[in-house]
Amino acid sequence: MNNVRNNKEMIQPTWFAPAHPAQIVMGFVIWSIWFIAMYGGLSVVCQLAPPDVEQGPLTWLNGGLLTFALLVIALLLFLAWRSGRYCASRHKASEEAVGFERFVGYVSTVLYLIAAVATLAGTLPVLVLPPCN
Amino acid sequence: MSDTKAASSPTASARQLARIWANLPGWGSLAAVNHGTIGLRFMVTGMVFFLIGGVLAMLIRTQLALPEQDIVSAETYGQLFTMHGSVMMFLFAIPVLEGLAIYLIPKMIGARDLVFPRISALGYYCYLFGGMIIMSSLLLGIAPDSGWFMYTPLSSSEFSPGPGSDFWLLGITFVEISAMAAGIELTVSILCSRAKGMTLSRMPLFCWYILVMALMIVFGFPPLILASILLELERAAGMPFFIVAAGGDPLLWQHLFWLFGHPEVYIIFLPAAGIVSTLIPVFSGRPIVGYRWIVIAVILTGFISFGLWVHHMFTVGIPQLAQAFFSVASMLVAIPTAIQVFAWLATLWRGKVVFRLPMLWVSGFLVVFVCGGLTGVMLALVPFNWQVHDTHFVVAHMHYVLVGGMFFPLIAGLYYWLPLASGRMPSPVIGRWGFWLTFGGFNLTFLLMHLTGLLGMPRRVYTYETGLGWDMLNLLSSIGGFIMAIGVALVLLDLLLHFWFGQRASANPWQADTLEWALDMPPAQYNFASLPTVNSRHPLWEDPQLAERIAAGQEGLAEANSGLRETYGTSAITAQRERILQLPGNSWLPLYSAMALAVVCISLLSRWYELALLTVVLTIGLLLRWSWENGGHPSAAPLDPLNSVDSLNKSTENKLPLESRTVDGPGRWGMIITLLANGALYMSLLFGWFYLWTAAPQWSAPDNGPLPLWLLLLCGVPASIALWLFQRLCQRLILGDAQQLQRQLWLSASLGLLHFLMLLVLFMMAPLDYTESAHDAVLMVILLYLLGHAGLATVLTALQALRVARGYVSASLPYEPQVVKPLWFYYLAVYWISVALFFMLPLGWGAT
Structure with a gap:
């Protein structure tokens, strides 16, 4: 009976709660949206209003892309912190009841962190390369 | 531990399972689906x-x-x-x-x-x-x-x-x-x-x-x-x-x-x-x-x-x-x-x-x-x-x-x-x-x-x-x-x-940990004589007697009293048993459908378009026939309510319903995953549209769109009402209310048909020069895409209405409309996004 109750408790959280398995993929869903927005946005802006090539990397477009990426990284780090905190809280509970929740917390935390690193790595070229050349 | 009692006679149960799960003999094996x-x-x-x-x-x-x-x-x-x-x-x-x-x-x-x-x-x-x-x-x-x-x-x-x-x-x-x-x-x-x-x-x-x-x-x-x-x-x-x-x-x-x-x-x-x-x-x-x-x-x-x-x-x-x-x-x-x-x-x-x-x-x-x-x-x-x-x-x-x-x-x-x-x-x-x-x-x-x-x-x-x-x-x-x-x-x-x-293999010859090695070698068509409960990542290492209990029918669903192929449906996250899935047995429909599709393919290759059109209609007919034998259809799930629970669990509180008696299950998940694939196709088309706009060297778009915007907006109204109706009837079904169900479904289908016809008229009147302009060719494709989906949602809704008349959908069989519902949501989302991105947005581009 305990198992049944615990499992019911696991179903309760909404997709946004740190216990929900959707968190496992949420980090890279955010990364994917950033990726599409960055590549798509770059292409569209370069078509409609390309910055002056003479400006090199110091353009409003690169600045915008950097700002956008930093916001995304901040969001991912916040979510990683939230998942990590949840995971740590589950560590204090018994193995039987929360093994799955701990799994979700741990995997989500790492994937949020890697998504943040992947976003940062993908953003670095805007510091040195002109956007539309 | 298993929550079920041992089957009275494991050998008899195994024979029964073998009969139910057997492929047809000879050429009949072409109808195998196992x-x-x-x-x-x-x-x-x-x-x-x-x-x-x-x-x-x-x-x-x-x-x-x-x-x-x-x-x-x-x-x-x-x-x-x-x-x-x-x-x-x-x-x-x-x-x-x-x-x-x-x-x-x-x-x-x-x-x-x-x-x-x-x-x-x-x-x-x-x-x-x-x-x-x-x-x-x-x-x-x-x-x-x-x-x-x-x-x-x-x-x-x-x-x-x-x-x-x-x-x-x-x-x-x-x-x-x-x-x-x-x-x-x-x-x-x-x-x-x-x-x-x-x-x-x-x-x-x-x-x-x-x-x-x-x-x-x-x-x-x-x-x-x-x-x-x-x-x-x-x-x-x-x-x-x-x-x-x-x-x-x-x-x-x-x-x-x-x-x-x-x-x-x-x-x-x-x-x-x-x-x-x-x-x-x-x-x-x-x-x-x-x-x-x-x-x-x-x-x-x-x-x-x-x-x-x-x-x-x-x-x-x-x-x-x-x-x-x-x-x-x-x-x-x-x-x-x-x-x-x-x-x-x-x-x-x-x-x-x-x-x-x-x-x-x-x-x-x-x-x-x-x-x-x-x-x-x-x-x-x-x-x-x-x-x-x-x-x-x-x-x-x-x-x-x-x-x-x-x-x-x-x-x-x-x-x-x-x-x-x-x-x-x-x-x-x-x-x-x-x-x-x-x-x-x-x-x-x-x-x-x-x-x-x-x-x-x-x-x-x-x-x-x-x-x-x-x-x-x-x-x-x-x-x-x-x-x-x-x-x-x-x-x-x-x-x-x-x-x-080759030498005869001993049981579990590699001393592996996963469940497949609990089976006979070679395995029976039904795999497990009884369906196991798992308590670790390495079930055979940590529970060496599991294979014997499975074979002895001491785990779940050991008997098949319904005479149909059955397995458990479990929750996606916690893997708790939630329902019994009655799976279809041998069927010729997959072979016939694939053969019809092959004829479509060959006739397109040989540019014999009349035959292609004919076989497309035939294929659709076959697929609809296939869809008919699903859900609450007697051949898919017995209507006898006594068969709607796990026979081994009748004496316990843990009675499991058949999938068709629930409002969720693999069919609904299958529809959602299919729509995700469909969405990926749509997104690819959207990508192509924006790519051509931003990168094609000689892309050109007319100053005014090929279709009157107000007509497109008007055309979306009946479809939106149809979705609202469909959503409402699904909610009522979940609550056990099936009053006027058939009428509502017919109304929803009629609105879908009206939308389809309006869209068809728009399509026919659109002055698309699709052989001379990539812009018009893309619009042609998106209109055909919308027409196809509008037609499909309408037909499936009409079929639901017919199934209500036959008793396959009702307050006690509320499942099927829940499967169709995501299609309506998907279609409406795609319709309005298309109107916005393919027809409204370009008005701001101007001639380029």
Whole structure:
């Protein structure tokens, strides 16, 4: 009976709660949206209003892309912190009841962190390369 | 522990189960839908195509062995390398791994079958017929010759006027139905029918790999399906999506192809890596090191692999920033691969490794694949990529990754699971000879090919002049190719001979931990005499008596009183039993449907459009007939309420309903996953639209849209009301209220029909010059897409109304409308997005 109750408790959280398995993929869903927005946005802006090539990397477009990426990284780090905190809280509970929740917390935390690193790595070229050349 | 009582007579129950799950005799076996039969058919057919692809490779190596040879002409050589690549990628690698997954997944997750068995059978026949159609072009000497990636404009009608490209486009699209079917079915089966207690954190790693692979198929194949449709429309109907002069762009093909093509590499790699992650712990005698990190790596691979496609296009003139962007992403994908490699090495390091035959192939995989991965990182660097682009270096890298990353683990897996399928052990002597010849021959062929490429030899040239420094390297590569072929022949011979001469295998011969080894060898068609409960990641290691209890009928669902094929439906997250799934038995409908589709394909190839139209109607009729025997239909689920609960649980409170008595289940999940795939196709079309707008050199759009906006807005009103009605009736059904259900469904269908007719009129009156303008051609496609979906939603709603009249849908059978509902939501979302992005937004563009 305990198992049944615990499992019911696991179903309760909404997709946004740190216990929900959707968190496992949420980090890279955010990364994917950033990726599409960055590549798509770059292409569209370069078509409609390309910055002056003479400006090199110091353009409003690169600045915008950097700002956008930093916001995304901040969001991912916040979510990683939230998942990590949840995971740590589950560590204090018994193995039987929360093994799955701990799994979700741990995997989500790492994937949020890697998504943040992947976003940062993908953003670095805007510091040195002109956007539309 | 099991929550059910032992069956009164295990032998009688087993006989009953065997009768229910048996294939029909003789020709009737063509109606088989059981996952074991279908999985084996996939694998055997895949191996036949592998042999054909291998022969083509030998012809290529024979031609290139010496300079200035003319054993085959340039034209034939073009057909050979195109067909070799196409056969190996589309007819061997993906199907054989799908077949392995289809065969193994239910056995690993403790189920009796996949959740949509008829879809498995349809997928197999589509694959078989599609493969035969493609291969027929080779026999007729009209095979495609533009490369397995079919770049435009080389594959367009101007430069490939013959039917070769059509065979590829139509045949591969036909085969892709099979891949999509497997992707959807495997996803839903893994999520919805795992053994009780097998939470996501206890799932075998192989299932994680297959789950991610299946989802990658769902999202990765639609771009190629769309690209193939667009190119075939260009070739057959003159719609100029890839023609610069009419506002198209040939680079759009490359984008769409590699949006599929790069994830495809990982779609092939992940199941193979899943085999490795399964075998290494078994032969190391300990659990894998870093289970959670491997899950992380697999998910990571699934996502990042979609962000690399442009590294195949570094030489086409993309802005530097975009190149750097994709270069970084390409290097990032090495991280999850490295995580897995280190986890495998750590497991080997900390275990007591037994080097049986499968481990030999795993070791070969580790060496070859790591080398291929390293050259992959080299190719991610833009300057190096430019230097070796389209040389034999790339061919060598690709074969190191694909043969090392897929073929070696596949053979390891075949050797590992062979005793399960046949009950016999392979020959270690022939097997070892096969391995060493394959390993040596492979490295001789492709290691040297890196050098040939660095010395500048381009791909796809049918011969070369002597004195360029390539002669000896090519000769040695060809010798290596033939040594490898002998090795592969020995392996196949071993696999074949073991059925007659192999030693009888003992139970669980490798001392493995996963559920499939709890089965008889070979397994019964129904897999498990009773369905197990799982309490750990390694059920057979931690519960050695589990196999005996399963066989004795002491676990769940041991009796089949309904006379139908049954398995448990479980919750996706916690793997609690929630319902009983009654699965369809032998059926001819998949074969008939695939045959009708094959006729559509052939009639399109022969440009006999009247026949194509006729068979499309026939196919739709067959598929609707198929859909009729579902849900609450008496042949799918008995209407007798006494049969709606688990017979073994009648005395307990834990009574499980049939799927059709619930409001959720695999059918609904299947619809949602299908719509995700559909959404990926739509997004690809949207990408094409924006790509042409921003990048096509001569894109032009009229100042005013081709359709009056207010009419489009008006047209959306009845569809929106239909959705609202449908949503409301579904909510009421969930609450048990079926009053005026039929009337509401008819009303909803009528509004859908009104919307469809309005859209049809708009389509007919739209002045689209679709043969002269890429802009108009894209609009034509989107309008046809909307019309098709509006028609489908309307027909399915009308069928629901008819089913209410027959008693298949009611307050006690509320399931089916819940399955149709997501289609309405999807369609409405797509309709309004299309109005906004295809018709409203361009008004702001002005003429460009």
